[in-house]
Every structure is written in structure tokens, then in C-alpha cells.
Amino acid sequence: MNLFLAQATPIFEDRLTRAALPVIPKEKLDRMKRCRVAQQRTCMALSEVLLAWAVQEVHGLTLSKDHRVVGEHGKPMFRVDTETIDFNISHSGSFVLVGIDEHPLGVDIQQWGRDDDRVARKIMLPGEYSDWVQSPNKKVDFYDFWTRTESRLKWQGDGIAGLGEGSVLLPDCVSVHPVTVTQGYSAAVCGQLSRSLGALNAQEIDVEVLLALVERKQQSQFCSHGLS
């Protein structure tokens, strides 16, 4: 499993959108165009650019829109020849977290905000809620809890639809781990990992470096196609 983290503000929106065009599915591009929040559009574009770059880095594969297929539970994945690559994306605030693996996975990142008691009651089981109200660090614990829950739901492929169904027993080979990210954010990953692992690290990529690499590659592909 490989985890990648990047940060972008709306000043990068145009470049990221251009860089994402070869790989972003039409439905997502349509959603992105409809979205009224610049930061959200920026993160949607960044997630596609980061994901394509990550697959190139880890698997040496250049992705196109045609490589994206729908797997179990409607989860998208990549199929390149005989190779299948599972991935999952999350963004919050100005950060994007991308995970890729040979097995299904779920990732979640969340910027800290309010730790609302009513929301906690809704997303936690009674025992979990009792523990949380006694926590000396309720805000961080709230967001740590949420990202663990959401990463598990995303691993299952249920998304928010699975909320409130309690803690589903994960197979022995699957576990949830915190991901170390920037102060002010919580993140977690659920996937085929050893339960003895602690917090995982994501490789942080500078968005300007990422864009420079991707734009150079796209430019060279354009030139080679133009010459052929």
C-alpha cells in the first residue's frame, strides 16, 4: 500500500484542471464544473493528478480514462492489461490523500472543525460515545474517530450509507490505521495491512513539483504524438 498527500489552494485550480484532463472521468469533470466552491474544485483536480502520478511512480503505468473500471460495490479501480490497481481518494480543507494498493482500501482525511455533541451521538455507538465524552482531547478524538469510521465505510464500499450500522467485523487481514498528517487534520486508512502496524505515513508531494513533473510529461507526449 502507498499513501500520498498533497496540498493545493485555488491559485492552482487552472493548472491542475488542465493537468487532470487526460485522466479525469467525464462524470467527475462535469461535477467539478458544477461545483460552486473553488477549493473543492481544486482538490478534485489535484486528486486526479496526484492519483495518476502515484500510479506512474509505483507501477510505472501511464493512466488514461479508459483504464478506470467499476469494481465490487461500485468502487472505481484501474485495470491495465491484466493488472488491477485499487485506489481511494479523500480531500478536506486544502489537503488531498490518495491511497493505492493491490487490494481494496479506504482512506479518509478530515480537517478539524467543531466537535458537536449531537453529531458524535449520531456517528458513535453508545459505548464509543461514553468514552469520547470523557476524553481530555475531544476535538482530536472526534476527528480521529470519524476518519477511522469513514475509511472503514469506504473500504466496504458503502460510504455514508453504512453509517449507523455499528462496527462491522473486519476480516483478519484487514485493519484500520491512523495516517500521520499535518497538524489540524486527522486521517486514517483501512485495508489489507498487518494489525500490528501503528500509524502510517503518507508521502507528501509539493503541488508545484507535482505539476512541473506532470506538465513536462504531458508536453513530451504531445510533442512525440505531434511528430509521429
Next chain:
Amino acid sequence: MFDRVKAIIEEYLKRDDLEIKPSTDVLSDLGINSLELVELVCAFEMEFDIDIPEKDIRGFMTVEDIVRYLEADAA
């Protein structure tokens, strides 16, 4: 009902510059994520003094879905 729902969304997002219509997609168009949707649902619960089961949240795709749900609950 639509105006009340719109006002709650604007108050939650702390923005009044977003064009909110019945067809507005809550997640994609307004740029909110799953946790923020749960928080928004809690805001509706408080405003309308109702309890919205977690399983019903999946049906809240558009503003119109929310309006219809709340209207049905009030009926």
C-alpha cells in the same frame, strides 16, 4: 420549506453567495463531504425538532430530496 432548508444550509456553510436551487447536489455542488452532511442533518434535526435516522441520509442527494423528506415528516 425550501426557503427554510436553504437558510439552514447557508447558515451552516456560513456563505450566502452560493446559488442554492432545489436541484442543487448537496455534496458535489456545495462542496461538502460526508461528515459535513451529517452535521447538516443534525442542523435540520434541531431546526425541525425531529430525529433523522442515519440510514435516511443516503437519500439526501439534492436540496429537493431534503425538502421532500422534511415535508413528509411534517405531514
